[in-house]
Amino acid sequence: MAKKNKPQRPKARRPRGFEDRGADILRAERRLINAAFAVYDSFGFEPLQTPAFEYADALGKFLPDEDRPNTGVFALRDDDEQWMSLRYDLTAPLARYVAENYDALAKPFRRYQAGSVFRNEKPGPGRFREFVQCDADSVGAASAAADAEMIMLAAEVMRSAGLKDGQYAVRVNNRKLLDGILEASGVPNTDEGAEQRLRVLRAIDKLDRLGAEGVEDLLGKGREDESGDYTEGAGLSAAAIKSVLGFATAPTEDRAATIRSLEKLVGQSERGGAGVQELMQIDTILNATGFGDDRVAYDTSIVRGLGYYTGPVFEAELLADIKDRKGRPVRIGSIGGGGRYDDLVSRFRGQPVPATGFSFGVSRFLSALERMDALEVAAKPPVIICAFDRSLMGDYFNMAAELRAAGIRAEVFVGAGNVTKQMKYADRRDAQIAILMGSDEMEKGEVTIKDLYLGAEMAKAIESNEEWKESRPAQETIARANIVAKIQDMLG
Amino acid sequence: MAKKNKPQRPKARRPRGFEDRGADILRAERRLINAAFAVYDSFGFEPLQTPAFEYADALGKFLPDEDRPNTGVFALRDDDEQWMSLRYDLTAPLARYVAENYDALAKPFRRYQAGSVFRNEKPGPGRFREFVQCDADSVGAASAAADAEMIMLAAEVMRSAGLKDGQYAVRVNNRKLLDGILEASGVPNTDEGAEQRLRVLRAIDKLDRLGAEGVEDLLGKGREDESGDYTEGAGLSAAAIKSVLGFATAPTEDRAATIRSLEKLVGQSERGGAGVQELMQIDTILNATGFGDDRVAYDTSIVRGLGYYTGPVFEAELLADIKDRKGRPVRIGSIGGGGRYDDLVSRFRGQPVPATGFSFGVSRFLSALERMDALEVAAKPPVIICAFDRSLMGDYFNMAAELRAAGIRAEVFVGAGNVTKQMKYADRRDAQIAILMGSDEMEKGEVTIKDLYLGAEMAKAIESNEEWKESRPAQETIARANIVAKIQDMLG
Numbered sequence: 001m002a003k004k005n006k007p008q009r010p011k012a013r014r015p016r017g018f019e020d021r022g023a024d025i026l027r028a029e030r031r032l033i034n035a036a037f038a039v040y041d042s043f044g045f046e047p048l049q050t051p052a053f054e055y056a057d058a059l060g061k062f063l064p065d066e067d068r069p070n071t072g073v074f075a076l077r078d079d080d081e082q083w084m085s086l087r088y089d090l091t092a093p094l095a096r097y098v099a100e101n102y103d104a105l106a107k108p109f110r111r112y113q114a115g116s117v118f119r120n121e122k123p124g125p126g127r128f129r130e131f132v133q134c135d136a137d138s139v140g141a142a143s144a145a146a147d148a149e150m151i152m153l154a155a156e157v158m159r160s161a162g163l164k165d166g167q168y169a170v171r172v173n174n175r176k177l178l179d180g181i182l183e184a185s186g187v188p189n190t191d192e193g194a195e196q197r198l199r200v201l202r203a204i205d206k207l208d209r210l211g212a213e214g215v216e217d218l219l220g221k222g223r224e225d226e227s228g229d230y231t232e233g234a235g236l237s238a239a240a241i242k243s244v245l246g247f248a249t250a251p252t253e254d255r256a257a258t259i260r261s262l263e264k265l266v267g268q269s270e271r272g273g274a275g276v277q278e279l280m281q282i283d284t285i286l287n288a289t290g291f292g293d294d295r296v297a298y299d300t301s302i303v304r305g306l307g308y309y310t311g312p313v314f315e316a317e318l319l320a321d322i323k324d325r326k327g328r329p330v331r332i333g334s335i336g337g338g339g340r341y342d343d344l345v346s347r348f349r350g351q352p353v354p355a356t357g358f359s360f361g362v363s364r365f366l367s368a369l370e371r372m373d374a375l376e377v378a379a380k381p382p383v384i385i386c387a388f389d390r391s392l393m394g395d396y397f398n399m400a401a402e403l404r405a406a407g408i409r410a411e412v413f414v415g416a417g418n419v420t421k422q423m424k425y426a427d428r429r430d431a432q433i434a435i436l437m438g439s440d441e442m443e444k445g446e447v448t449i450k451d452l453y454l455g456a457e458m459a460k461a462i463e464s465n466e467e468w469k470e471s472r473p474a475q476e477t478i479a480r481a482n483i484v485a486k487i488q489d490m491l492g
Numbered sequence: 493m494a495k496k497n498k499p500q501r502p503k504a505r506r507p508r509g510f511e512d513r514g515a516d517i518l519r520a521e522r523r524l525i526n527a528a529f530a531v532y533d534s535f536g537f538e539p540l541q542t543p544a545f546e547y548a549d550a551l552g553k554f555l556p557d558e559d560r561p562n563t564g565v566f567a568l569r570d571d572d573e574q575w576m577s578l579r580y581d582l583t584a585p586l587a588r589y590v591a592e593n594y595d596a597l598a599k600p601f602r603r604y605q606a607g608s609v610f611r612n613e614k615p616g617p618g619r620f621r622e623f624v625q626c627d628a629d630s631v632g633a634a635s636a637a638a639d640a641e642m643i644m645l646a647a648e649v650m651r652s653a654g655l656k657d658g659q660y661a662v663r664v665n666n667r668k669l670l671d672g673i674l675e676a677s678g679v680p681n682t683d684e685g686a687e688q689r690l691r692v693l694r695a696i697d698k699l700d701r702l703g704a705e706g707v708e709d710l711l712g713k714g715r716e717d718e719s720g721d722y723t724e725g726a727g728l729s730a731a732a733i734k735s736v737l738g739f740a741t742a743p744t745e746d747r748a749a750t751i752r753s754l755e756k757l758v759g760q761s762e763r764g765g766a767g768v769q770e771l772m773q774i775d776t777i778l779n780a781t782g783f784g785d786d787r788v789a790y791d792t793s794i795v796r797g798l799g800y801y802t803g804p805v806f807e808a809e810l811l812a813d814i815k816d817r818k819g820r821p822v823r824i825g826s827i828g829g830g831g832r833y834d835d836l837v838s839r840f841r842g843q844p845v846p847a848t849g850f851s852f853g854v855s856r857f858l859s860a861l862e863r864m865d866a867l868e869v870a871a872k873p874p875v876i877i878c879a880f881d882r883s884l885m886g887d888y889f890n891m892a893a894e895l896r897a898a899g900i901r902a903e904v905f906v907g908a909g910n911v912t913k914q915m916k917y918a919d920r921r922d923a924q925i926a927i928l929m930g931s932d933e934m935e936k937g938e939v940t941i942k943d944l945y946l947g948a949e950m951a952k953a954i955e956s957n958e959e960w961k962e963s964r965p966a967q968e969t970i971a972r973a974n975i976v977a978k979i980q981d982m983l984g
Contacts, residue, residue, distance in 0.1 A: 009840060009842055010547075010550050010840055011550070012550060012589075012591035012841075013547065013588075014543065014588075015543070015545050015546065015547055015570060016572070018543035018544075019543060020540065020541065020543070021540070021541040022538075023539050026540070026541055027539060030529075030539075037522075041871060042896045042901055044873075044874030044901055044902065044903025046514075047514075047515050047518040047519060047522075048512065048513070048515070048518070049512065049513040049518055051506065051511060051622050052544070052610070052622055053510055053621075054506070055502075055505065055506075057502040057503075058503070058504060076566060076567075078507060078508070080508070096504045096505075096506075097504075100504040100505060101512075106917050107907055108905075108906055110903075116544060116608075129545075130543050130544055138906060140907055141906040142908065143906050143907070143908070145889075145904065145906045146906040149889075149904070149906055152889070281882075281885070285886045285889055288885075288886020288890055289890050289893055347502060348501060348502055350501055379533060381536075382535075382536030387637070390635075390637075393640075393776065393777050393780075394776050394777045394779065394780020394781060395780060397637075397640070397641070397644070397777055397780060398780055398781050404534045404535070409533060409535075410536065411536025411602075412637065412641070413600075414630060414633040414635050414638040415600040415635070416633070416635070425599070429536075
């Protein structure tokens, strides 16, 4: 590289809010995504991958809590002066794709995708500015069957991740029910009421975090938090607040009972009634296919923060094996969700294009699995073939190739250092087995095999260093020809 | 969404140079990456994933043909005024990672990664601004064995992609050989000569495209291309140009013969001699492990465009089954490469940290495989279960679940439309089988199965529409209970 103006040495550091991810979590991620993809494939969905960048106007602004323009996304100006943004989810780019290729696509167009999304937000613990989402979407189907399919997919993905029934629940609600409540409270379901409605949704979405009292403020006059930040309220009347809160905090019953309660509550409003009808149709399909109340529940507190949902909404939640005081499984947290978004493609086309989808946060899912001790264990560490005679390098690699051909991970030490250093390396790699072969042994057709796990066990039991050296525990010299069989035996 | 100021309808379009990728290519990509990962795993490499963004100064400027600052990368200023760039490869971020975590890492640190990289360049046919690379790297090992391992990995990845020996070659050279030539020609291997040396490398890298004559200009006074763009030359003397060109265009022999020729040519220069020694050591390992001249060749025309290489460099190339006039397999093109980059981590640390790696372009690899007709075929299309009685939706989904449990992709039509429309959909999905069940059939415990492939065949043979309708070809009514067995049978 050119060093005319000798540059200062750069500091090795990551930008704020971005993470390096290591072997265990990446192997678990690969398993999780492959399992989810297998479910999507089996349902007849097809992979599609849109790029990381979109034109800013094509993405739109649907991020929650976003009041200023251009916050929340990473945007830059292209050579041709147009603003491009990195995608903040996988749904808005899908809407662009479908609108761009509408006539060429067989409808319903059902696709899945996993990939990084970017949020230009203040990073915090466990909150990154780049993270992986995994989505399935169905565009062109207005039927409740398409929503039911999404809900089933979500539940099947939980199973494919190795969870048992009872360790997860998909919670379902319908935005139309709330629309019905609001209509009855004088907030019309028109463009004019859109902003107020969105404030109501975001308020309810904070029930878990703020409790009923905090949400009451947000539904009414507004709320100042501990840091002094003020959030404007939705400005509902006291009566409207009461009915919205009553709806959102209704006790959870089984699906059939919930449908009956909802029918009484919002059945008389046209939009609310349509919402109940959809939940009934979804329930029929779930019952026919054996998705019981333990896997899919109806829950009126679910709203989802994103502005673009128009009908059924759902959230997937992991549950601990322990119960709370009311005998319900303790919630580990939401790992994803979705819903119907009938207006997102029509933004481009000006004609209705129904759509529904489900998205899960891969990292959130993995860390929830970790908290539940349900994360699959990592790959076995490799067998380490020590190298201390450079003229034997070819033979070391040959040995490794033989082991690999038998399905055993094997690594020749290609660094620098004597046996002690190489043993330390094997130790840091958590290797169970190290193989040693010098030219003497090579000539005799022998190799020495160390069992490092057993060695560590025995070291605890042996008292003096002298004794240790003499006994050479957990070490064995065998014929070179028997190496694969011997190691297969040791690894069980 | 808020519509206070009713916005104009956005146009659905992708930013220039970015692509949407579809089912077939994504399935092939997943297979290719999984196969490569399995090879890396078997060699004892571990996955690592660095983020998409890095601080601009940490990435450095190593892109070829990049004379102005900040070209080639997508950069933006973070809230704290620091410049961040999207990674242009996976190697520079790895160097940052290793430097940042140096003491915590067991050395050699051997990792693999696949992911999108970004180049802010003029897009062209097959040339995108976001594309996927797949890398393996070994940091902390100065030995030729570490390079040999990379070369073996590259060859094994070719095999894992389904290629037969003879359909690919890894071509190897060593930057030190050229350093030796240049030293003898009066271009010193010091910081002062760095820029001139880089120009020489980039000139040689264009041999394929410009031929010896164009490269001669670039090595000397410079060159103006057809568009009038002028590239400054390396300013070598006529004698130096002759010896550099002689070196780079030396005929390809087997590895042993090439080593003998090179020894004569550059053996007397210290640096050149060291380069030959390394090639000898690599050759010994390759021979011992059976990597013949057909899989790994030594080729002095290989230089690689990137500025950071310091020792062995290699390129993986796909070869057609047809031969050229000289009897050599026709080159399909390079799909990746790598080499030793001992200075990249030391940029941060100020002390030498040896490293070597191999990277392949996933899309380039896939399109080369496609040109060779070596791309595996796509997944089977799903069985389509038609839905024309809404009250039977649950039964349709039940049927689909049964088929899926037997490992058959199955899809319930969740869109809108009559049987004709649903048959058209099945056709566009390339489905072989469609299942029809109305309430009459449901009551009788029967379903109707259509073989759409057979139907299309027969339609060609049948003359009149009347005849067609009467014979109902390729359609059969069977007992609902036998559906899985029947379809397994039809799919073979």
